[in-house]
Amino acid sequence: MNFKAAVISLVAVAALAVAAPASAANLLINGDFEDKGAAVLQGWGGYTYGAAYSLPLPGWMVNSGSVDIVRNVTQWSPSYDGSQALDINGFGPGSISQSFATTVGNFYSVFYAYSRNAANAQNPALATITAPGQVIQVSALKGSFGSPNNLLWQTSTFTFQATNALSTLTLSSTDNGSGGVFFDGLSVTAVPEPATWALMIGGFGMAGALLRRQRRMTLAA
Ligand SMILES: [Ca+2]
Ligand SMILES: [Ca+2]
Numbered sequence: 050m051n052f053k054a055a056v057i058s059l060v061a062v063a064a065l066a067v068a069a070p071a072s073a074a075n076l077l078i079n080g081d082f083e084d085k086g087a088a089v090l091q092g093w094g095g096y097t098y099g100a101a102y103s104l105p106l107p108g109w110m111v112n113s114g115s116v117d118i119v120r121n122v123t124q125w126s127p128s129y130d131g132s133q134a135l136d137i138n139g140f141g142p143g144s145i146s147q148s149f150a151t152t153v154g155n156f157y158s159v160f161y162a163y164s165r166n167a168a169n170a171q172n173p174a175l176a177t178i179t180a181p182g183q184v185i186q187v188s189a190l191k192g193s194f195g196s197p198n199n200l201l202w203q204t205s206t207f208t209f210q211a212t213n214a215l216s217t218l219t220l221s222s223t224d225n226g227s228g229g230v231f232f233d234g235l236s237v238t239a240v241p242e243p244a245t246w247a248l249m250i251g252g253f254g255m256a257g258a259l260l261r262r263q264r265r266m267t268l269a270a
Pocket of ligand 2 (some may be wrong): 117136138139140227228229
């Protein structure tokens with residue numbers, strides 16, 4: 050194999066190693082809040098989940114208060130993904146959680162998109178995300194996000210290490226009122242094993258070495 054083909058194949062190996070973790074399965078169910086379950090449409094144009102609303106939010110448990118699913122067809126749009134998103138304040142502050150299987154000692158990456166209820170959130174709208182060993186403060190300042198029909202989502206990510214065979218992710222409002230932080234597009238994915246990183250870094254490194262050799266050979270010629 051000539052070295053151009055070798056470089057291409059090594060880059061392909063490296064690219065595969067990068068692609069594998071990126072496509073790792075999302076351990077969360079309904080992290081995009083596209084599944085409203087059997088909830089009944091409320092007068093304000095979305096769906097509310099909590100003790101006073103007997104129908105469950107698929108994938109999630111409502112720990113306290115209430116939360117809303119907002120829809121693209123209202124002023125609470127557009128969603129970060131799909132056509133629905135979460136307002137962590139239903140008719141008041143809410144808290145929801147979801148547990149999923151993890152391997153003790155392994156690392157997991159949490160991705161989330163957030164905005165604020167442009168209609169009536171406090172400024173800033175505040176919430177927390179908790180995961181094993183982590184309490185993430187989410188602050189959505191007015192002016193940093195959009196307006197009704199133009200929510201201008203932002204995204205963030207953090208990592209946690211599992212300490213149990215079951216890990217729990219919890220989203221909680223720390224604001225009063227019926228408008229709070231919006232969440233959408235949540236995912237929890239396993240961070241690549243060290244072996245995967247070694248393969249990827251090795252692949253890029255070998256490709257780089259071959260390119261450097263090619264450059265030297267070209268200069269010498
Ligand atoms: Ca969504
Ligand atoms: Ca609400």
